[in-house]
Amino acid sequence: MRNLDFWVIAPYFNLFPEAVAITLKVGIGGFILAIILSIIAGSLRTRKLCKAVHFLLAAYVEFFRGTPLLVQLFIVYYGLPSFGIKIGPMTASIVTMGLNSGAYLSEVVRAAILSVDRGQYEASAMLGYNSLQTTMHIILPQALRIAVPSFMNGFSSMIKETSLISVLPVVELTKLGNQIYAKTYHPFEIYITMAIIYFVMTYSVTFFAKCLERRLSIWVN
Amino acid sequence: MGELIKISNLSKSFGDIKVLHSLDMQVESGEVVAIIGASGSGKSTLVRCIAGLEPVSGGEILLDGVPVVNTASTNGKVGMVFQNFNLFPHYTVGQNISMPLRTILKMKKELAAQKAKDLLNKVHILDKFEQYPNSLSGGQKQRLAIARALAMEPEIIIFDEPTSSLDPELAHEVFETIKDLAKEGQTMLIVTHQINAVRRFASRIVFLNKGKIEAQGTPDYIFNQIDNHDLKQFLRQVNFEDI
Numbered sequence: 001m002r003n004l005d006f007w008v009i010a011p012y013f014n015l016f017p018e019a020v021a022i023t024l025k026v027g028i029g030g031f032i033l034a035i036i037l038s039i040i041a042g043s044l045r046t047r048k049l050c051k052a053v054h055f056l057l058a059a060y061v062e063f064f065r066g067t068p069l070l071v072q073l074f075i076v077y078y079g080l081p082s083f084g085i086k087i088g089p090m091t092a093s094i095v096t097m098g099l100n101s102g103a104y105l106s107e108v109v110r111a112a113i114l115s116v117d118r119g120q121y122e123a124s125a126m127l128g129y130n131s132l133q134t135t136m137h138i139i140l141p142q143a144l145r146i147a148v149p150s151f152m153n154g155f156s157s158m159i160k161e162t163s164l165i166s167v168l169p170v171v172e173l174t175k176l177g178n179q180i181y182a183k184t185y186h187p188f189e190i191y192i193t194m195a196i197i198y199f200v201m202t203y204s205v206t207f208f209a210k211c212l213e214r215r216l217s218i219w220v221n
Numbered sequence: 222m223g224e225l226i227k228i229s230n231l232s233k234s235f236g237d238i239k240v241l242h243s244l245d246m247q248v249e250s251g252e253v254v255a256i257i258g259a260s261g262s263g264k265s266t267l268v269r270c271i272a273g274l275e276p277v278s279g280g281e282i283l284l285d286g287v288p289v290v291n292t293a294s295t296n297g298k299v300g301m302v303f304q305n306f307n308l309f310p311h312y313t314v315g316q317n318i319s320m321p322l323r324t325i326l327k328m329k330k331e332l333a334a335q336k337a338k339d340l341l342n343k344v345h346i347l348d349k350f351e352q353y354p355n356s357l358s359g360g361q362k363q364r365l366a367i368a369r370a371l372a373m374e375p376e377i378i379i380f381d382e383p384t385s386s387l388d389p390e391l392a393h394e395v396f397e398t399i400k401d402l403a404k405e406g407q408t409m410l411i412v413t414h415q416i417n418a419v420r421r422f423a424s425r426i427v428f429l430n431k432g433k434i435e436a437q438g439t440p441d442y443i444f445n446q447i448d449n450h451d452l453k454q455f456l457r458q459v460n461f462e463d464i
Contacts, residue, residue: 122307123301125293127369137320141311219354
């Protein structure tokens with residue numbers, strides 16, 4: 001057994017900020033896209049719409065939940081150019097991760113909307129709210145509060161899953177780790193350092209989530 | 222006083238179960254009508270049909286001459302106060318009144334807030350303006366629900382068992398508020414078991430039994446004059462339970 005030597009990483013410290021920034025950019029960008037998609041898909045799936053719309057929404061959710069994220073990344077980045085759709089590795093990463101997480105979170109939003117008391121719809125209708133106003137002003141704010149813990153879990157998972165985009169030509173944190181390993185042959189020190197950085201990022205999300213939940217719980221019965 | 226609600230031959234079924242049977246009834250503007258009856262007699266179903274919350278199975282309900290088919294068709298003329306309040310938990314007490322005014326009636330923020338304050342003052346909970354409904358007592362929640370319904374200036378307010386989930390002293394607070402509204406000439410339909418409370422201000426009491434109007438008239442007629450076996454039995458029961 002050889003001695004641990006974390007100083008082997010020191011010459012590469014200047015590369016870390018950019019790799020962390022890319023990781024966060026993909027994580028945050030993908031999460032914002034996932035929130036938008038999940039609210040749209042989750043809300044629409046609770047409404048009475050034509051069968052074709054329901055089929056398309058179900059197909060989207062089932063496809064992205066039923067196939068590996070890595071395969072989805074390959075399809076978007078390497079597959080779509082076959083049809084003339086060429087997008088950069090960063091955009092492909094954000095779009096794929098947003099679509100993937102959006103599919104999972106849409107089910108969270110759908111369940112949260114269905115858990116809002118029926119009386120809220122009746123009270124809104126009696127006051128004169130139309131269907132869209134009821135959804136936007138009354139139901140979604142309550143449903144999203146219910147969904148906050150799951151959303152934050154999704155964000156935390158997404159930051160960790162950004163390691164998968166190391167298969168694309170993007171130097172995010174995991175790819176940087178692989179590159180440093182290839183030069184130093186000190187895998188334990190490098191990957192432990194990576195793990196700590198990932199942990200700090202996901203723990204920050206967890207901490208933020210707890211603050212947000214506490215803040216939103218002031219109106220909960 | 223004009224005829225505000227006209228119900229003709231109204232029937233309502235849930236699957237094979239018939240809840241209302243060929244019911245006829247009118248409500249004049251300014252009237253306070255208390256609807257009483259045993260559990261399962263169809264009281265709540267009747268008022269929910271009038272509010273447009275339940276589609277009717279047969280017959281017709283006219284509100285100011287316009288058929289009621291859903292909540293939209295009532296055109297803001299009906300306000301409703303529910304048994305379990307149905308306040309908006311994510312809005313403060315003030316916003317529960319001001320936000321519908323801003324969203325539906327496009328009222329300016331300052332005007333809506335002022336109207337909310339006036340109404341909260343009227344139901345004696347102005348000091349709760351900034352708080353969330355979860356900090357209110359049951360009676361205060363129901364008074365907020367009444368203020369919210371009043372804000373939209375409906376022609377008629379329906380109360381669906383407004384005090385059944387409240388302690389007697391809190392129920393008393395709510396009935397005092399309803400009594401004040403009755404004095405102001407607000408048309409109201411009140412479904413309740415607490416007949417001793419409503420007999421003091423109701424202009425008419427309707428007794429519903431097994432989905433049919435069994436008896437109706439002034440409180441004096443219902444309590445002292447009419448000779449109806451089912452009504453007398455019901456009154457004996459509720460007097461025992463009443464506040």
